[in-house]
Amino acid sequence: MTALAFRDALAALACRQVDLLSPYPPEVTEQLMTFLSDSHVGVDGLQVLDCR
Secondary structure, three states, rough: HHHHHHHHHHOOOOOEEEEEEEEHHHHHHHHHHHHHHOOEEEEEEEEEEEOO
């Protein structure tokens, strides 16, 4: 649900490009980036923290 809220907030702000600081492992971050791409949001900068 967090990703849906993030996508909706970006849409409300008419934001099409973001820098992403991800607390998730790389595999989950890749899924998030795919979701954002499918929602027409590009990721310019990326940092993966891999908090487990």
